[in-house]
Amino acid sequence: MNERKPSCSDCSTQNCSKRDSLYPKFCITPDLTDSQIEEIKKLYTEDEQNHKLAVNSAEIEGDFYGKLTRVEETVEFIKRIGAKKVGIATCVGLIKEAKVFAKILQHNDIDYYTVACKVGSIKKEEIGIAKEHHIRPNADHESMCNPILQAKILNEEKTDLNVAIGLCVGHDSLFIKYSDAPVTVLVAKDRVTCHNPVGPLLMSESYYKSKLFGEK
Structure with missing residues (x-):
C-alpha cells in the first residue's frame, strides 16, 4: 500500500479557521496561489445562485449559532x-417526519412538493x-429506492x-x-x-471502539 498523503484530518492546528497558530507542513492553504484564491472567490461573488446560497447560509450560522435547530435553520434558509x-425527497421510513416538516412549511406559507423513495x-x-440482498427476501414484491426518479419529478415541479x-x-448521492x-x-x-450518525464518532473511544476499529 502506498504511503497516504496527509490531509486536513491529520491537522492539529486548524490555523485556516482563525489564523492564531501555524500551518502544518502538509497544509493545503499556504500552497494555494493568489490566482487560485481569486478564482474561487469569483465563484462566490459572480455566480448569483452561489452568492445567494453562500451569504445566506453564513448569515444564518452567524445570527443563530447554537440557537436554532436544523429544522428551524432550514426554514430560515428557505425564506432568506x-x-x-x-x-x-423522503425515505418512506421517515414519511411521518416528512409530513411534520411539510406542515411546518405550510405554516410558514412555503409551497412544497413531496416525493417518497419508492415512487414508481x-x-x-x-x-x-438479488433477493439475498432484499430486506424481506421472501416477500413477493420489494420496491427499490428510486432517488433518480425522485429528483426528476422534483425537477419537473421546478422546485427552488x-x-x-x-x-x-x-441513494442520497444519486438524488443530489x-x-x-x-x-x-x-x-x-x-x-x-x-x-444521529455522529453518535458513534463521539463514542469512538468507548462503546463503539471495537465496532468501528475491531478487536486488537
Whole structure:
C-alpha cells in the first residue's frame, strides 16, 4: 500500500479557521496561489445562485449559532434565499417526519412538493438487486429506492430548493447528482442511532471502539 498523503484530518492546528497558530507542513492553504484564491472567490461573488446560497447560509450560522435547530435553520434558509417552492425527497421510513416538516412549511406559507423513495414501485430485481440482498427476501414484491426518479419529478415541479429526509447512503448521492435544484440534507438516516450518525464518532473511544476499529 502506498504511503497516504496527509490531509486536513491529520491537522492539529486548524490555523485556516482563525489564523492564531501555524500551518502544518502538509497544509493545503499556504500552497494555494493568489490566482487560485481569486478564482474561487469569483465563484462566490459572480455566480448569483452561489452568492445567494453562500451569504445566506453564513448569515444564518452567524445570527443563530447554537440557537436554532436544523429544522428551524432550514426554514430560515428557505425564506432568506427566497425559495418559492421546496421539494421534499423522503425515505418512506421517515414519511411521518416528512409530513411534520411539510406542515411546518405550510405554516410558514412555503409551497412544497413531496416525493417518497419508492415512487414508481419498481421491483428490486428489475435493476439486478438479488433477493439475498432484499430486506424481506421472501416477500413477493420489494420496491427499490428510486432517488433518480425522485429528483426528476422534483425537477419537473421546478422546485427552488430540495430537502432530503432520510435517504439511504448512496441513494442520497444519486438524488443530489440528478437534482436540478440545490439540495440540503435535513435528516441523515441512521436506523441504529435514531438518525444521529455522529453518535458513534463521539463514542469512538468507548462503546463503539471495537465496532468501528475491531478487536486488537
